[in-house]
Amino acid sequence: MMKNKLVVLLLVVGIVSLPLSNLLGLSGENEPINGVEGSSANFIKVTKILQNKCVDCHSPGMTRMPIYADFPIAKQLMAKDIENASARLILTKELYSGAEKFSPVQLARIEGVVLNNSMPPALYLSMHWNDRLEAEEQRTILAWIKDERSQLTWSQSASQALKGEPIQPLPLTVALDGKKVVLGQKLFHDTLLSGDGTLSCASCHSLLKGGTDQAKVATGINGQQGPINSPTVYNVMYNVAQFWDGRAKDLHAQAAGPVANPGEMGANWELVIEKLKQVPEYQTAFESLYAQQGLTMDTVTDAIAYFEESLVTPNSRFDQYLRGNDSILTGNEKSGYELFKTTCASCHSGPALGGLSFEKMGVKQNYFMLRGGSLTDADQGRFNVTKDEKDRHVFKVPVLRNIEMTAPYFHDGSASSLAEAVKVMAKVQRNKTLTADELDDLVAFLKTLTGEYKGKLLTQLTQDDLK
Ligand code: HEC
Ligand code: HEC
Ligand code: HEC
Numbered sequence: 003m004m005k006n007k008l009v010v011l012l013l014v015v016g017i018v019s020l021p022l023s024n025l026l027g028l029s030g031e032n033e034p035i036n037g038v039e040g041s042s043a044n045f046i047k048v049t050k051i052l053q054n055k056c057v058d059c060h061s062p063g064m065t066r067m068p069i070y071a072d073f074p075i076a077k078q079l080m081a082k083d084i085e086n087a088s089a090r091l092i093l094t095k096e097l098y099s100g101a102e103k104f105s106p107v108q109l110a111r112i113e114g115v116v117l118n119n120s121m122p123p124a125l126y127l128s129m130h131w132n133d134r135l136e137a138e139e140q141r142t143i144l145a146w147i148k149d150e151r152s153q154l155t156w157s158q159s160a161s162q163a164l165k166g167e168p169i170q171p172l173p174l175t176v177a178l179d180g181k182k183v184v185l186g187q188k189l190f191h192d193t194l195l196s197g198d199g200t201l202s203c204a205s206c207h208s209l210l211k212g213g214t215d216q217a218k219v220a221t222g223i224n225g226q227q228g229p230i231n232s233p234t235v236y237n238v239m240y241n242v243a244q245f246w247d248g249r250a251k252d253l254h255a256q257a258a259g260p261v262a263n264p265g266e267m268g269a270n271w272e273l274v275i276e277k278l279k280q281v282p283e284y285q286t287a288f289e290s291l292y293a294q295q296g297l298t299m300d301t302v303t304d305a306i307a308y309f310e311e312s313l314v315t316p317n318s319r320f321d322q323y324l325r326g327n328d329s330i331l332t333g334n335e336k337s338g339y340e341l342f343k344t345t346c347a348s349c350h351s352g353p354a355l356g357g358l359s360f361e362k363m364g365v366k367q368n369y370f371m372l373r374g375g376s377l378t379d380a381d382q383g384r385f386n387v388t389k390d391e392k393d394r395h396v397f398k399v400p401v402l403r404n405i406e407m408t409a410p411y412f413h414d415g416s417a418s419s420l421a422e423a424v425k426v427m428a429k430v431q432r433n434k435t436l437t438a439d440e441l442d443d444l445v446a447f448l449k450t451l452t453g454e455y456k457g458k459l460l461t462q463l464t465q466d467d468l469k
Contacts, residue, residue, distance in 0.1 A: 044146035049098045051143065055122060055133045059087035061094070083126070089392060106154065106352055107359045109147050110168055114348025116143050156353050161326035168343060168351040171321040172237065172314050172403070172453060179308060185287045186309025189302060194277045195261050197268035198223050203260065203306070207235040209455065210463055212407030213313065218415030223268040229380045231415040236455070237403050239311045240354035246413045247384045248360060248398050253307035258299060271299045278302065315403055315453030315460060323450070331450060338447025341440055345432055354401035355451065360384055362396045363413075366433035369426070370395065373416055380413060404460050406449045421445050 057064055062084055091111055096102035104112070115121040119140070122133050135143075148166025151157055156170035189195065190203045201223055206215045213234030215221070220228035230246060238244065244256035260266040261274060278284045279297055288297040295301050320339075322330045331339070342350075350356045363369050363383065370377060379386065384393035397413055405411075410418045417423035424444050428434040436444070452460050456467050 042146065042149050044142055044149055045100060047139075047142045048146045049100065051135070051139050052093055052098050055135065057093055057098070059083050059122070059126075060091050062088045062092070064095075083123070104150060106151070106156075109150055110348050110351040110358075113144065113147050113168065114344075116140050117344045160324045164324050164326070167324065168347040169320070169324065169355055170353045171324045172316040172318075172353050174316045176312060176314055178312050179291075181287075181291055182305050182308040183312045184309075185284075185291060186305040186307070186312075188283075189278075189306050190309055192278075194281070195267055195269060195274055196223055197270070201267050203235075203257075206232045206260075206266075209236075209313075209468060210465065212236065212404045212460060214408045216407075216409065218410050220266065222263070222266040226265050228265055229378060230413055231410065233400060234404065234408050235310055236313045236315050236460075237354040237357075237401050238313065240352060240401060241357040241398060242359065243398065246380070246397050246400075247387050249387045253310050254300075254303050257303035257306040257310075275299065275302070313455070315455050318403070318451050318453035320447075320450040321453065332446070334443050334446045335450050336447075338443035338445070341444055342447055345428060345434060346444075349399050349431070350402050354403050356399040356401040359399055360393070360396050361399050361431075364395060364430045367430045369430040372426075372430065373414070378414070383413070402448060402451060404452050406452055407460060420448060424448070 052060075059080075091108060094102070097104060097108075116135065119135070121135070122130070127134050151167070151170075152165035154170065157165040157167075159171050159173070160167065190207075193199050193202045193205075195202060206220045207213050208215060213236040214232045217232070219230060220232045222228055233246065238253060242248065244250040244253060245259075250256035250259060258271070261269050262271055275297060284297060288301060291305070292298075292301040319330050319335075347355075349359065349361050352358045370381060382394055384396040384398075385391070387393070406420060409420060409423075410416070411420070411423035412426075417426055421441055425436060425441060428436045428444075454460065455463055458467055
């Protein structure tokens with residue numbers, strides 16, 4: 003029985019090992035695509051590479067597999083590959099024809115696999131040696147990614163040489179309705195929003211503590227220990243959705259949650275509105291800024307959301323580097339950044355180094371086994387929202403701006419220092435054991451991400467600056 007299976011397998015592998023492109027007579031020459039629109043010379047080359055070497059697994063429904071798809075083992079292997087590959091990157095016709103732009107997340111993921119030389123997968127290459135990416139092709143793909151990034155609005159203030167980087171500088175100013183921001187700031191710090199008048203949003207998201215409570219898990223009214231770590235409120239507008247599991251679609255939807263959550267502020271919106279209406283300052287502010295609706299849950303959360311959108315922390319040393327001040331970073335910090343680009347930036351990219359996508363905690367190793375302890379509901383992550391098995395232990399990638407200030411780390415607050423968090427990340431996400439020097443460099447780089455609020459470095463901000 004075993005022997006038979008082996009023979010079948012060898013047979014299949016034998017057939018499969020004829021390079022597929024040769025079987026199809028496509029060697030190097032794929033069918034021409036119609037109208038590559040407004041694209042760079044690099045893109046014209048890149049789209050050919052993608053169509054020759056990547057679509058078989060990354061364009062479900064468009065594979066050129068049927069030739070051996072009837073062989074049961076090959077068929078199963080391919081189906082699994084296509085399923086897993088599509089969960090990470092779908093190359094649609096719109097994308098490779100140039101009709102649609104690749105998103106920053108797609109660019110970051112492609113850059114990650116090219117820098118690590120990890121696509122197409124090794125097993126597949128052992129059968130389709132022609133599909134290996136040549137060094138020249140890798141350079142072309144990387145150059146194209148830089149072209150694409152340099153066109154993003156995000157990249158505009160970066161120096162010419164650094165417009166193609168996976169991280170972009172935060173804007174120095176944000177254009178927002180100043181009056182709504184001021185109103186939102188007051189509400190954010192007001193304990194009237196909690197059931198027993200003891201907590202404000204700032205109790206768990208102190209602007210002096212990097213936008214967090216610097217605690218393992220949050221403490222709600224009556225001293226209740228919450229199930230999860232408080233994320234920062236700084237730079238939250240770069241999040242695709244809010245909360246670790248992304249259950250709130252935006253800041254407006256998010257702000258309604260904690261007030262009524264019995265484990266957090268434990269209040270009732272109707273009573274909160276009644277109490278706020280008795281404050282003359284709020285009466286006048288809402289009358290002038292929200293003349294139509296007045297003081298309601300919607301307008302309160304709207305003002306808070308405006309305030310949160312103003313919580314940008316620009317001008318970190320790293321941003322100054324991105325804007326062209328090359329000597330502001332030390333050698334160690336620069337080495338750390340280089341390592342970050344190959345090891346971390348496929349997930350932590352964009353102006354806030356995160357917030358753009360959902361990723362599994364433990365891609366390469368089982369984080370939860372390494373951590374120990376029993377699994378909590380919070381550990382299930384995005385699965386709690388979608389009930390899709392693929393989303394189990396998947397979390398929104400946290401932003402890494404001001405990260406030196408927001409220990410302890412992870413949704414469960416399990417990492418007490420930044421070095422520990424980085425070590426765990428390298429291990430569970432990349433299967434990489436960092437040397438002591440690599441770890442030092444990465445931490446040194448991450449510390450260059452601390453920015454300013456109200457014109458002051460976050461680590462030096464005091465209560466007086468918030469008035
Ligand atoms: C034999 C099928 C196969 C081929 C061919 C293939 N891939 Fe993949 N790809 C996968 C699978 C399976 C995954 C998901 C698991 C993993 O990351 O290893 C994946 C994941 C990816 C990811 C996501 C990485 C991340 O951040 O998780 C990218 C990007 C990617 N592939 C790009 C490419 C590119 C570019 C090519 C062509 C040069 C290519 N792939 C060719 C199977 C394939
Ligand atoms: C008792 C502590 C506590 C209070 C009070 C509190 N929060 Fe939170 N906040 C948390 C915790 C814990 C989370 C993460 C919850 C989760 O993801 O399930 C969170 C998440 C958030 C997020 C999402 C950030 C991200 O990266 O996803 C924002 C924004 C936020 N809170 C704003 C507020 C605002 C506005 C208020 C006041 C109306 C408030 N919080 C009150 C503890 C608190
Ligand atoms: C596959 C995607 C992925 C890669 C690669 C990755 N991360 Fe993460 N990172 C995440 C996710 C998801 C979380 C949240 C996990 C959790 O809390 O359970 C996270 C959390 C973190 C945190 C804690 C943030 C906080 O506020 O608690 C730090 C620090 C961090 N990552 C740094 C890094 C570094 C440094 C690297 C490279 C060595 C890296 N990450 C690689 C996805 C990734």
